[in-house]
Amino acid sequence: MKKIKIIILAITVIILVFGLCSCTNGNDELAALRTQLSQANTQISSLQSALDEANVYKPENFIDWVENDSQIWRTVMYGSFLTDAASAPTQNDIQAILHYASLAPTSNGNADYFLIAVTDPDEQRNIIGEDYGAVTSSGTVTILVLSDRLYNSTVRADGGTVACQPDRGYYDAGIVSGYLNTAALSLGYGTRFFMSISLPKDNGQFDSGAIGYDVLKYAESFQYENGSTGEMVNVCGNCKFVCAIVIGTVNLQAGAGVTDTAYPDNWSIWIPPQEAQK
Numbered sequence: 001m002k003k004i005k006i007i008i009l010a011i012t013v014i015i016l017v018f019g020l021c022s023c024t025n026g027n028d029e030l031a032a033l034r035t036q037l038s039q040a041n042t043q044i045s046s047l048q049s050a051l052d053e054a055n056v057y058k059p060e061n062f063i064d065w066v067e068n069d070s071q072i073w074r075t076v077m078y079g080s081f082l083t084d085a086a087s088a089p090t091q092n093d094i095q096a097i098l099h100y101a102s103l104a105p106t107s108n109g110n111a112d113y114f115l116i117a118v119t120d121p122d123e124q125r126n127i128i129g130e131d132y133g134a135v136t137s138s139g140t141v142t143i144l145v146l147s148d149r150l151y152n153s154t155v156r157a158d159g160g161t162v163a164c165q166p167d168r169g170y171y172d173a174g175i176v177s178g179y180l181n182t183a184a185l186s187l188g189y190g191t192r193f194f195m196s197i198s199l200p201k202d203n204g205q206f207d208s209g210a211i212g213y214d215v216l217k218y219a220e221s222f223q224y225e226n227g228s229t230g231e232m233v234n235v236c237g238n239c240k241f242v243c244a245i246v247i248g249t250v251n252l253q254a255g256a257g258v259t260d261t262a263y264p265d266n267w268s269i270w271i272p273p274q275e276a277q278k
Helices: 002-023 027-054 059-069 093-102 121-128 166-186
Strands: 115-119 138-145 192-196 221-224 232-233 240-248
Touching: 059 166, 093 115, 093 166, 115 121, 115 166, 121 138, 121 192, 121 240, 166 192, 166 240
Parallel strands: none
Antiparallel strands: 115 138, 138 240, 192 240, 221 232
């Protein structure tokens, strides 16, 4: 876009130069020059407005932007988030990220998950720990991803109002986490996912009769709304911790700000045998 503006301005200057060369001395010629200058300024203003109007977001370019321009789509290495509070996601950005995650499709549209943003640096460190070095700081926010349908009736605080369906519960949480990750990237932040965190926890994380990581202190008094029925369900004692996602600004000056693991294209487009033979 800057190149286009430069070209336009260069053309305008050329027009003015030619106009100056064609003029002779005298008041009439000076008046003509002023008229040409006024017309040129009007054209510049009009072109500037047209350029600004054309500079709109084009969703079809988003995939290319993520892979080639964002620089941060890869997982952030331990210790590669900026640590100063000024680099932390703003309150508005956190809200925008969480809202976008709420647009994710879920099984039957139930939206039976809950996201909790923890901004306090000490609490973030307590949640993630430092087994692999310092990850969280004043420059990060940690999102706790909880999901319903993961406890059986013997564990649920409400005794089994919501059916235990771990396949749906974990799948929904995964979709929501993906949406949240995309929103963070779009606002210029990087992410690191933690399924297992450092505080003592029940080893039976995926057992529907096991409590797993206790998030009572963070989830108390919250409720989630079932998007299909409108029913309100207590998060505490009914929703289970699935993962924690740390979001922050990546230190691109660090030697290894993001991971260098391969991201192979593990996909194909299936073609019916009869069509493949043609």
